[in-house]
Amino acid sequence: MTDTALTTENLTVTYTGNREVEALKGVSVEFPANQLTAIIGPSGCGKSTLLKSLNRLHEIQPNVEISGDVLLGEQSVYDTDEPVPELRRRIGYVPQTPTALPLSIYENVAYGLKIHGDYESKAELDDRVEHYLRKVNLWSEVKDRLDAPGAELSTGQIQRLCLARSLAVEPEILLCDEVTSALDPVSAETVEETLESLKDEYTIIMVTHSMDQAKRLADEVVFLYLGDCIETNDTRSFFENPQHERTAEFVSGHTVVGDDDDDESEPTSTPNTVAAER
Numbered sequence: 001m002t003d004t005a006l007t008t009e010n011l012t013v014t015y016t017g018n019r020e021v022e023a024l025k026g027v028s029v030e031f032p033a034n035q036l037t038a039i040i041g042p043s044g045c046g047k048s049t050l051l052k053s054l055n056r057l058h059e060i061q062p063n064v065e066i067s068g069d070v071l072l073g074e075q076s077v078y079d080t081d082e083p084v085p086e087l088r089r090r091i092g093y094v095p096q097t098p099t100a101l102p103l104s105i106y107e108n109v110a111y112g113l114k115i116h117g118d119y120e121s122k123a124e125l126d127d128r129v130e131h132y133l134r135k136v137n138l139w140s141e142v143k144d145r146l147d148a149p150g151a152e153l154s155t156g157q158i159q160r161l162c163l164a165r166s167l168a169v170e171p172e173i174l175l176c177d178e179v180t181s182a183l184d185p186v187s188a189e190t191v192e193e194t195l196e197s198l199k200d201e202y203t204i205i206m207v208t209h210s211m212d213q214a215k216r217l218a219d220e221v222v223f224l225y226l227g228d229c230i231e232t233n234d235t236r237s238f239f240e241n242p243q244h245e246r247t248a249e250f251v252s253g254h255t256v257v258g259d260d261d262d263d264e265s266e267p268t269s270t271p272n273t274v275a276a277e278r
């Protein structure tokens with residue numbers, strides 16, 4: 001049986017700004033260890049909110065209320081003495097827009113190691129920087145220019161640099177927020193290959209708009225719709241034998257957001273990427 005790395009229990013997240021929005025409505029999901037889980041669903045259904053609430057990243061913005069819990073193993077992420085920066089080291093986050101720190105390629109990877117004081121000597125630091133650049137398949141492309149600014153790399157290379165920087169502090173879990181959506185197809189493919197090579201070693205939880213990408217990469221799929229978790233399943237069953245009518249509609253590209261029987265609002269069609277991919 002597969003171990004569970006992270007669990008949400010009845011997780012409810014409400015934005016309480018000008019307009020109150022219940023972005024997640026009692027979501028209970030188990031994320032298996034050392035597998036890649038894709039979170040998919042129509043635009044605005046709560047994917048990013050779910051991802052960011054896993055390591056308390058949504059707390060960096062005001063007007064957010066949360067109830068329920070997230071468990072890292074047995075330990076509550078919300079009710080813990082562990083400092084939040086340490087929690088975010090254990091559960092790393094790679095954003096959609098690749099951004100290099102205003103430092104050299106070397107220092108971009110060494111950054112977290114230096115903050116955590118996690119090395120004995122310069123030689124060890126060198127080894128670890130090389131190790132993580134190799135892990136993201138970037139070493140051969142940058143080994144002769146480690147002192148060059150990270151920002152001089154291509155967007156796809158910067159996304160792999162961001163992955164190396166996240167991995168260097170040795171997280172247990174990696175949260176990836178549409179990490180290929182800002183990339184050209186060739187760079188996106190290279191990042192996908194990198195994620196593929198990492199997924200046996202790390203628990204990866206990835207938000208994606210692309211069902212083709214979920215099919216290619218994910219072991220498990222979590223399907224959200226208007227803040228509810230409709231279905232979680234292994235990828236093959238999810239796409240070939242959906243258990244829920246909503247899933248079947250989404251997979252076939254026919255989802256219309258807001259067409260619940262009890263929803264009197266005007267339905268609006270969703271940018272359901274499967275349609276665009278055909």
Ligand SMILES: Nc1ncnc2c1ncn2[C@@H]1O[C@H](COP(=O)(O)OP(=O)(O)OP(=O)(O)O)[C@@H](O)[C@H]1O
Nearest residue numbers: 015017021023042043044045046047048049050061
């Ligand atoms: N800071 C915020 N303040 C108010 N409402 C918000 C905020 N962030 C998100 N929301 C709302 O919460 C709901 C869920 O948003 P979220 O970004 O989690 O969805 P998503 O599925 O990731 O969307 P997308 O696919 O378009 O990126 C949406 O209705 C959104 O408008």
